[in-house]
Structure formats: C-alpha cells, structure tokens
Amino acid sequence: MAEQTLQAGSIQPEKHSAAYWVFSDSWVLIKRSLTHIIKSLDQLLSVVLQPIMFMLLFRYVFGGAIDTGPTSYVNFLVAGILVQTAAFGATTTALGVANDMQRGIIDRFRSLPMLSSAVLTGHVVSDLVRNTISTIIMILVALAVGFSPNADPLEWLMVFGILLLFTFAISWLSAILGLLAKSVEAVQWFSFIAIFPLTFASSAFVPAETMHPVLRGFAENQPVTHTIEAIRALLVGTPIGNHGWIAIAWALGIIAITIPLATWLFRRHTTR
C-alpha cells in the first residue's frame, strides 16, 4: 500500500468546465473560512461582545443625556449599533487576508491549479455569515433592553439586505487593506483608524444636527450615516427620504471599485 500511495501520477483530476471550478474553488475556500469562525469562537465572541457593551453603555449611561426627539433613544440607537457592528465585523476580512499573505499558505494556494483569488472570496463571504450571526444576536439583545421596532416582514428583509450589502462592500474594502498591510498588527490598527471616525462621526449615537457644522457636513453625507438612517427608518419608522437609495448606491459603488482593485492587488502581490 505504501508504494501505491506515493506512486507518481497514480491519480487523475476531475474534468469539469472552467465555470464549475470557479464555483468549486470558491466554495472550498468559503468552507475553509467558515471553519475558521467555528474554530476561533473567541474571535466571534469579541465581534459580538464589544457592540453589546456599546449598546448597554449608550442605552443606560449616555442615552439619558441625548435628545432624539419623538423617537426614544433605544429605538434611535439600534440602527447605529447594527451598522457599527457590521463595519467592525467586516474588518476581520483584512485580518484573514493579511494572515494568509504573511504566511506560507498563500504560496501553496498559488502553486495549485486553482483560481487563487478565490481566497479573497472565501474571507469576504464568511464575513457575511459571521455578520448575520452577530446581527441576530444584537437584535435579540436590543429587544431585551427595550427596543420596540415597528417593521413589517418586508422591512426586516430590507434591513438585512442593506446590512449585508454594506458588509460586503466594507469587507472588500478591508480585503484591500489586508493586501496592502505589511503585518497583521498593522492591519488591526489600520482598520480601527479607518472605521472609527466613519462610525462615530455619523448619526449612529447622536443626531448629526447636534454636531459642529464642519463635522456635521461630513457626518450627514458619508455612507455610514445614509446606511444607518435607512435602517433606522425601516426599523422604527423615521422618515427614510433618499437615504435608502444613497446607501445602496454607495455600497454598489464601493463594490464595483474594490473587487477589481483587490483582485489586481492580489495578483500583483503574489507574482512579485
């Protein structure tokens, strides 16, 4: 048996169309990244625990001092926390990509007759799964602390749709970060510095009208705020205006730019 196991050329690959292999390779690597989620539950825990603490902090400590008009503060807060969780959660793509790039495993993937950029797809798609899990947990925690949404099933569906689209966009953006970074530690800092101002200089925790005019100008027009406002409107019935369309347009725009850019960077990085 020993001889047979090592016999060169004793086994033949399957024959399928090129399109089949694109899906097969992507699926194999999505499964890989999903296994990472299960194997590193501590990471999932930290992705969920932090926003829960934020939720409790703002709900019970700061919330009383923030005036959100006719909407109760807890109802105001949930959309912000959900989007913030999605944004920070999506940066795990950067970590996963950087980890692969710094280690020998990327050379392994590159030496196989596979679609190597499927490595990126694996990380991004598994991020969507992770964020869906954390979104559900966050909503359950929110309900426990007094959140009272009035969304109908269709609106809930739209909430998840917009959140997933937003996560997908930020994940591809952070894939680029992971490709550019020189070390895994740098990625952690980089993504924190990129996401922090976007989520706090937004209408996530306080109405943007209360901010300094310059900051307010930024806060009211950046994509995170549009996404938050759209979700808030769907959840608790605040006026939606154009926020929904603008949020979707931003996400699609980011995706249209980041996917080809990330794929190009990946090729360049690995054929250096």
Next chain:
Amino acid sequence: MPKNYAIVAKGLKKSYKKLEVLKGIDLRVEQGTILALLGPNGAGKTTTVKILSTLLAADDGQVTIHGYDLHKEPDGVRSVIGLTGQYAAVDEYLTGRENLEMMGRLYRLSQADAKRRSEELLQQFDLIDAAGRSVKTYSGGMRRRLDLAISLIAAPPIIFLDEPTTGLDPRSRIAMWEIIKQLVGAGATILLTTQYLDEADLLADKIAVIDGGKVIAEGTADELKQHVGNERLELTIAKGSNFQKAQKVVDGEALQVDSKRRLLSIAMTGGVKHLQEILNKLQAAGIEVDGLSLHKPTLDDVFLQLTGHQATKDDVAEEDKK
C-alpha cells in the same frame, strides 16, 4: 539514447530592483531522478524554486516542466507539481485531515479521491492519530510531514522541496530522507534545495552547486568530489613555525585555512608524489609539521574550492574575510 527531462530551465534571470538574484540559471532534471540545488543562503535557490513552481515570474529565460511551457501554460505546470516550501504552508485552524482534503479539492480531485488520498497519506506519514486535531497543536516535524503530504495529495510526477529538512531535529531529518527516497523510488522527479552537503550527497543523483545566482558546477557527487582530488590532506603546522609563511608556501592549493587550530587543508591530486612535493616545499621553507592526516573529500571541500568560501558560516569563514 535520448534522455527524458522532466524539468528544463534555460537562462533564468531575476532581479529585485537593482539586485540581480539570478544571473542565468540552466538546469535539467532527468525524469525519475533527484537534482539537489546546493548553495548557501542567498545564493538564489529559493528564487529558482519559486520561479519553477509558478510563484514568481522570471525576467528572462525559458522553462519546460513535464512538457508544459511555464510561461504559456502555468496551470498545466501547477497540475503536475507538488511544492513544499521552507515554511510549512498549512492552515493552522484546520485539522490535518481538513487541510489534506481541502488541498485535494483545490488540486481538482473528486471528493471521493480527495478523501481516500487524505487517509492514505495520513497513514503513510504517521499522522493518523493527530488527523482530527487542529494543526496549531502540531510539532514542527509533524507540520513538515503534513506539508509534504499535502504536496503529494494529487500524486504529482514532479516535486519541489525547498530546504525540506531545515530546522528539523536529527530524527525527523532522517525520516524525511527516507520519504524522499521512497518518492523517487515510486517514480517522482524531485528538485530539492539544501544548504546541507551531506543531504545532497546522500539523496541526489545530480548536484548543481549554485552561488551568487549562477550554477558554478554540476555533476554527480563523485564527479564533484573529483574536483578536489581523491583525498584531502590536513597539515598541522608546529607552534614554532610561521603559519602565514606556511600558508604562502602552499598558496593556491589550500582548500581551507584555520589559523586558530593552525590547520591547512590541501586537495591531493597527484597521489604520494604530490604529498612528497608539499612536504619538501615546507621543509625547504623551514616549516615544521606537527601532524598529518588524510581524509576522503566532502562536499564541503568541493564548495570551498569552487566558491572560495564555505557553504556554512563559521569562524573560519569569518576569518577568511578579514
């Protein structure tokens, strides 16, 4: 009879910015044999392997692997090679079995084949007990074995091993050698890089000595050893005699000079007559010899003579520079 070459590389060149790493490497590996790429750190061994295994694009040169043109059909090349790099390229979070099955699928094996091969290789590489544990818990030797097992999942006819035993303990090293011998016995063509001369001597059918981005010698271990004569003479110069002067007397013949231990190594090319000549010359210069011994030459000697510096860094090499 025409020879069947599994790997043919002609005039490989590669520069990083201004640094010329490969200055025109030519290699040919006969099917079913092992070629060892022997050289010190920074000689260009890893760069060569990276180019041959499609990880890196060469600036110039032509490569054919198993009939596939490296430049035009990289995926063809990828389907017939297995690569084990210097660092174990395994997924830390997955188990050994999951790693193997995943890579099998990415090699485009059917699900059933990937599973069957994984089990066979886990057995073969003595990893079956650890197969369900995540790789994070593996020792260095186990990771290397898993890494090699992964490269073999699709039973590729051509295998690249980049310093397969660097960093391994002696026992794992010998185990790795056994596996490499079995592989070539089972029909594989292997290109391995090493900085260990004994390793090349033991495993390789042919050795290409590489230094400064060039192949500076090529042949069987025996052929290379003939460069340095049949035997190597080691002289210990007496404390009372001038060591520098002794060095001058045998100038051009000394393979290795160790002033601390007052040792001179000389390649014996002309038998007893040659020995006599050397001793006469030293005597004429008034130099006393304390000790004398003859050794079979090692590849270390070959390297020293070809490159003028030692393969592995040590005190002697440092002193030579000064």
